[in-house]
Amino acid sequence: MPDTPRSSFGSIRKLPSGRHQARYVGPDGMDHKAAFTFDGKGDAEEYLAGVRTDIVRGVWKPTTEPTITDVPLVTPYIHSWIESRITKRARPLAPRTKAHYKWLLETYIDPVFGKVEVPAMNPAAVRTWYSKMPEGQKTARAHAYSLLLSAMKTAVEDDKLLDANPCRLPGAAKTKRVRRIDPATIQELQVITDAMPERLQLVIQLSAWCALRFGEVTELRRKDTNPRRLKLIVERGVVRVDGEIIVGDPKSDAGTRDLEIPPHLAPMVIDHNRRFTQLGANGLLFWGQKTGEQLAHSSLLWHFNKAKHAAGRPDLTPHGLRHTGATLAAQAGATTKELMAFLGQSTTEAAMLYQHASEARAKLIAKRLSEFAAGEDWKEAAGDGQAIPINRGRR
Known part of the structure; x- marks a missing residue:
């Protein structure tokens, strides 16, 4: 998108997200961009006016913090997100998790969105991308969507590159266990x-x-x-x-x-x-x-x-x-x-799965005991080869 006509100092560009980007040439002869974007053009103009005042007063300093107004492409943006990601435990991503994310980015996201600017992401594009991923790869598809969802959340909340998250498909990031795992006896x-x-x-x-x-x-x-x-x-x-x-x-x-x-x-x-x-x-x-x-x-x-x-x-x-x-x-x-x-689990979900399995086993045993009482005097208990006597008399 071309820059808007120059004001008396600097220029203002309206991004695809609707926000405005301010840029100017500093006393060092280099092109500089504000380290943040603006809701309206007036806000961007006020920022440029302040920068010009600093230059005139001789107190101007170049922006030293990383700028997010370069309108990054999706792939390098997510790659940077992966490298800087901090977990809920305030730790960097585990090496295996980081490698998995990079594989998802390279395999599923980059071929479609690699050259798309982050502010240009929209729900229709994400919906089409998700619908065309192989249905036979349900877990990988859910993981790829989850990665895109999380990265775009950062683009909205932290970097202000988007007004809203384009990933809006209910349940798309959730995975289900493909097959039941039967424990060994x-x-x-x-x-x-x-x-x-x-x-x-x-x-x-x-x-x-x-x-x-x-x-x-x-x-x-x-x-x-x-x-x-x-x-x-x-x-x-x-x-x-x-x-x-x-x-x-x-x-x-x-x-x-x-x-x-x-x-x-x-x-x-x-x-x-x-x-x-x-x-x-x-x-x-x-x-x-x-x-x-x-x-x-x-x-x-x-x-x-x-x-x-x-x-x-x-x-x-x-x-x-x-x-x-x-x-x-x-x-x-x-x-x-x-x-x-x-x-070694921090949530109750996994523990509850095994408790439910135990409860189901207890109900099965109770049911079989009732069957013993209603039928034969002797049965093999739970397949362990040992007979259980059932006393039908009352004491």
Whole structure:
């Protein structure tokens, strides 16, 4: 959009958003722009008049703060947003999150909006873009929309590049779990453990019985375990981004936690530390035999995929072991707050899912007990092969 006719000093440009941008040539001979935009042309004229007065008085200073009036294009704007983004915990984005955002930007947003000016974004363009993304990629589509939504929110609220957010599709940023994750039974868990190499058997047990994330369990070190006191300290996690190993804080503030090691696992932890854990307090419990570094997910998966078939659970993933532990804890009677602490979750949503699963299991057992009472005297209880006697008489 061309500049408006020059006033006695400087020029004013009306942006696609309807706001006005002021610019002028300073005493240094360089072109300068105001570090903010204006609601009306009159406001911009007043700003230029003030700048001219400063020049005449000899007190003018060039704008030193970054200017947002350059009318940035969508891709560089979002890229800058990603780099400067601060989480709710007042921390920079986690490396894996940052890499994921950049992938979404490059794959889904840039091909359509890469050369579009931010102030030119509008709801119709966003709606068309969203409708043309592959429906089979529901999670990626929701994540891409969420990224655009958040970046445009900043463009509206902080940088004043837009009057309103162009992302207005209800529910477009929400994702649903594609498939249900069925936890492993205790018997299946044991079959999987026995089918793994001895040095990796404890990975399976800790992932399940302590409900650890993969990045948490593979960053465990000798100093984090105290099996004699039944304590396990989780205060770090490891991720791999573009082949680089990055050790940092757990996924959330709640992720830093002290866990009770189930007593039946204590002998296994002691034996593993004696036979397989690297030497020294910082020795890794689980490490790559070739690299000596934290165990890679692909290395575990190579063995795990064989073991899960031995247990008749081809659908199970290593992360599914965490769901197994959460379900077992819920069935053991853990409250919502106890589950949150156990899982390292800062919200109640995940904990409630497992509590609901536990309640459903309790209702099923109660229903079966009533069926026993109304039918046969003996039945197999919950498939564990043990008979439950039903006494029909009253005492």
